[in-house]
Amino acid sequence: MLRPSVWPLLLLGIGGLWATDPAESTAHSVLDDSLRLGPAEPIADIRADADGDNVPDRTGETVTVAGRVTGERGRLAVPVPELGVVQDSTGGLHVFLPGGLVAERGDSLRIRGTLEHAYGLAQLRDAEGRVVETDARTPAPLPLTVSTAVGEQYEGRLARLQGRVASKGTNRGGDYLRLQDRGATVPAQITVFVANRHGARFGLDRFAEGDVVEVTGVVGQHDFEAPYDDYYQIEPRDRGDLAQVGWVSTYLWGALLTLAGGGLAAGVVVIGLRAAVRRRTREVEESRARFRRLAEATLEGIALYETDGEIIDVNASLAEMLGRDRAALIGEDITEVLTSSSSVESAWLNGTADPSVEAELYRPDGTATPVELERREVTAGDATVHVCAVRNISKRKEWEGEILRAKQEAEQMARLKSTLINNMSHELRTPITTITGYAEVIMEEGEEPHQSFAAQIRESGRRLSDTLQSVLDMAQVESGTLNVEVQEVAVPNVIRDVLDRHRQAIEDKALTVEVDAPEGCTVATDRTLLYRVLNNLVQNAVKFTDEGTLQVQAAPVEFGVRVRVRDTGVGIESSFRPHLFEPFKQESEGVAREYDGAGLGLALTKRLVDLLGGAIEVDSVKGEGSVFTVELPSLAESEAPTPVVADGTVG
Numbered sequence: 001m002l003r004p005s006v007w008p009l010l011l012l013g014i015g016g017l018w019a020t021d022p023a024e025s026t027a028h029s030v031l032d033d034s035l036r037l038g039p040a041e042p043i044a045d046i047r048a049d050a051d052g053d054n055v056p057d058r059t060g061e062t063v064t065v066a067g068r069v070t071g072e073r074g075r076l077a078v079p080v081p082e083l084g085v086v087q088d089s090t091g092g093l094h095v096f097l098p099g100g101l102v103a104e105r106g107d108s109l110r111i112r113g114t115l116e117h118a119y120g121l122a123q124l125r126d127a128e129g130r131v132v133e134t135d136a137r138t139p140a141p142l143p144l145t146v147s148t149a150v151g152e153q154y155e156g157r158l159a160r161l162q163g164r165v166a167s168k169g170t171n172r173g174g175d176y177l178r179l180q181d182r183g184a185t186v187p188a189q190i191t192v193f194v195a196n197r198h199g200a201r202f203g204l205d206r207f208a209e210g211d212v213v214e215v216t217g218v219v220g221q222h223d224f225e226a227p228y229d230d231y232y233q234i235e236p237r238d239r240g241d242l243a244q245v246g247w248v249s250t251y252l253w254g255a256l257l258t259l260a261g262g263g264l265a266a267g268v269v270v271i272g273l274r275a276a277v278r279r280r281t282r283e284v285e286e287s288r289a290r291f292r293r294l295a296e297a298t299l300e301g302i303a304l305y306e307t308d309g310e311i312i313d314v315n316a317s318l319a320e321m322l323g324r325d326r327a328a329l330i331g332e333d334i335t336e337v338l339t340s341s342s343s344v345e346s347a348w349l350n351g352t353a354d355p356s357v358e359a360e361l362y363r364p365d366g367t368a369t370p371v372e373l374e375r376r377e378v379t380a381g382d383a384t385v386h387v388c389a390v391r392n393i394s395k396r397k398e399w400e401g402e403i404l405r406a407k408q409e410a411e412q413m414a415r416l417k418s419t420l421i422n423n424m425s426h427e428l429r430t431p432i433t434t435i436t437g438y439a440e441v442i443m444e445e446g447e448e449p450h451q452s453f454a455a456q457i458r459e460s461g462r463r464l465s466d467t468l469q470s471v472l473d474m475a476q477v478e479s480g481t482l483n484v485e486v487q488e489v490a491v492p493n494v495i496r497d498v499l500d501r502h503r504q505a506i507e508d509k510a511l512t513v514e515v516d517a518p519e520g521c522t523v524a525t526d527r528t529l530l531y532r533v534l535n536n537l538v539q540n541a542v543k544f545t546d547e548g549t550l551q552v553q554a555a556p557v558e559f560g561v562r563v564r565v566r567d568t569g570v571g572i573e574s575s576f577r578p579h580l581f582e583p584f585k586q587e588s589e590g591v592a593r594e595y596d597g598a599g600l601g602l603a604l605t606k607r608l609v610d611l612l613g614g615a616i617e618v619d620s621v622k623g624e625g626s627v628f629t630v631e632l633p634s635l636a637e638s639e640a641p642t643p644v645v646a647d648g649t650v651g
Contacts (some may be wrong), residue, residue, distance in 0.1 A: 037112040037129065040066035044090035045120045046115060047155065064112040065093060065124070066132075068139055070158040072105050073097040076235045077202055078222075079173060079195035084124075085156060085218045085235075086111065087139055092156025092218065101129060105237070106136035119516030120221040120231065122155065141216050144422050146181045146302040149219050150189050150232045157296050159234065160216045162245055163190065165209050175204045182212060191233040192217075192242070202239055216241040301371075302391030318390055321371070323363035334388060338373065358393070370397050389623045428468055436461035466539075471600065477607040482529075484611060486635045489527045491554045491561055492517040498534045499552070503540050506550065517554035523561040523650040524634040536601040537628050548625070560614070560633040567627075572620040580618060581606040 043065050049058035067088035074081040084097040086109055095111060103109050112128025115122070141160040148154075149161055163179030166187070170176075174195040180186065192215055194202045207213055217236040236242055301318025305311045311334050319326040320336065327335060338359060356375075360368040372391040377384055439461060442454035495517050499506070506513060523530075534552075541550050548568030555562050572580065581602050611618045613633050620626035 026521060037110060039066045040064050040110060042090040043067060043086070043088050043093045043156065047091050047093065047152070049115070058115055059117050061115050062112060063115050064110070064123070066108070067081050067092075068137065069103045069105055069109050070139060071106045071235070072103065073099075073101075075105075075237045076218065077174075077192075077194040077198050079197060080236055081197075083156075087157060091153075092158070094121060094156060094218075094220065095127050096123065096125045098127060101127075101131075103131050104136065106130040106138040108134045108136075120223040144219075145544065146179055146184075146190050148233065154219045155221065157219055158217070159219050160214065161234065162212060162214045163192075165207055165211045165213060167209060168204065168207065175199060177207060177213065179213065179215070186369075189232065191231070192236065193233050194236075202236060204242075207242075207244065212245040214243045214245050247617075299392075303329075303334060303338075303388045303390070306390065307384070307386065309335055310334045311337065312385070314388040321361055321369060321390060321392065323365070338371075338388070338390065361390070370394055381614050429605060432461050432465045432468070436465070467600075477604070477611065482611065484526045484529065484635075486524055487527060488522055488524055489530055490519075491521045491523060491530075491563065492519055493556060494527065494528050494531050494534060495552050495563075497531060498538050500537060502538055502542050509542070509546060511542065511545060511547070512549045514549060514551045515553075517552070521554050521556050521561060523556075523632055524636065525560075525612055525632055528613055530632070533605050533612075533630060534563065534565070536605045537630070539563055540601055541567035541626075545625070558633070560631065563630045563632075565628045565630075566625065568625040571622040571624050571626055572618070573622050577618070577620075581616075 037094040040284050041063055043590045045173075046058070046063050046065060049061075065086060065088070068085040069084060070086035070087045070092065071083075073084045076083055076085070082099070082546070084103070086093055088093050095113065097103065101111075109129055109131055110128050111124065113124035113127030116125055117123075139158055141158045141516050144154065144159045144161045146161055146163045149159055159523050160177075162182065164182050164184075165177050166180045167178045168176065169178075174193060174197075176194070177192040178192050179192065181189075192213075194204055202458075215234050215236060217234040219234055220231070221230075221232045223231040229467045243272075248491065298315070299317055301321050302315045303311055303318055304313045310322065311330055311332055314326060314329050316326065319329060322329070357373050359371055359373055363369050370393050372393050374391070376387045376389070378387055379385075439454040439458035443451050443458065446454060492515075495515060499513060499515070538550070538552065545567045546569070548569075549566075551564075553564045553566070606616055607631055609632070613635060615631050617629045618626060619629075
């Protein structure tokens, strides 16, 4: 007998005898004559020349080779569709086969092309050739191991090897298995790579780590980094080139073990099932007990009932609400038990009405308790149980009544407030008007010192009238009774009216007034409210400016108008800026304050600007003056803002 180590060498020798076929040699001679491709060279010599090891590098030269096709065009697992493999008795070579050349596995092929060496792979590019008319015969694959297949001597050769799947994975190009020799402890040395375009054809997902796989394919390499000699792979040609080794025997052995241990396993399963059933039954009983304790502990009444309304069970809270025995309630109709009111009818019971309704519970003594009923459905297996929660809302009804009474009292107070405001407007404004009128008569017809006294009376009357007007306006804004009447307003006319109103004070202080308002500047808004806004701003500017300039500017903008009032007065401290528009807030307060006023002017101005849909901004430096900017939009009559009661109130 031959020693086992001799068998691989003997098979290698037998596999190489095919190239000496006389018929093929004759066919090659014929092909030389027909295509004039030149004499064929041994593939092994050409590969050595391409690698450039100890011989001149022939990369880029045109060479002619002859051999059998071991891998057809586009059948390898690599992503390049034109790539095929030709093999002779000395070695194998990858070839970019032209599309017009039809060469199947086993065909004798003579081909000429440019030799190149890319990423560790020797190959022919720009090839042309012809199939020799002879019997097709595919070379037998070389029996190799994983470790022996890794080397240049077998590159391009058809081989068969077995290896254990050390790892599997996926990259951008496709899927791969990394193989190592069975029983080896060294890392995996060769890879089975299948490009994405061939994934379904080869199906690497059928293998798992640890499987022993037999692979038939072409040995090659394809490194991405120099020196291009570390990455070896075997390229299968179809699904049959990949097979799992030993799975049948493993299956049969497992089946025998299953049959042999079936009786024992069945006994163990029966015992385990009985224990599981007992444990599950105990868990269900404990769960039911917990839920029953929970239902008994809740303050809400709970009733379980069937679809037709028959009560299955109730908790103690519901029995106490009804003043009836718990056992007596089971079996009765839930609508008759819960209420005699029409608010709980069959529609609610059948689920076609709102699941939450209010009703009244009647005890045997005739007393009624307001409750809220909420319906739910609970599915347990194939059965559906209806649940009704009964919630006592007596306290809520009391609170709602108190809230309603408070609302009515607030509305009554608002009406009294409006009445008081109207009475003040009449009872105070009329005598003030009379006082200021007689004061002006005395100023015109009287003599000194009566004229001075009359002037003081007039100014005091005007001050009182302005304060009263501010209080009344603020009260109207806060109560929401101030209406906005939209009309087309000429802004320059309003500015002139405001300045005329304060002309005497301006002249007394010898202030310079500058007005910049084009005549065509108009805005659709409430003229009275716009006058009040500008009046408050100009009045403040005059009050807090002892000398210097008062500027009033108006300019039309896309959305309406922008008005700016600038003064060179005392200015505003930055610390007081957050309180500037709060009612009754003044920077100078107390009996010794420097300037008079109630502190309502700017607060009212802010409310009026908001009511007109605009915005107001202030920029001030203490000791240098202030600038107030108001922007108001043009309002259509239908867009007039609805008065809204503000958060604060004025006492």
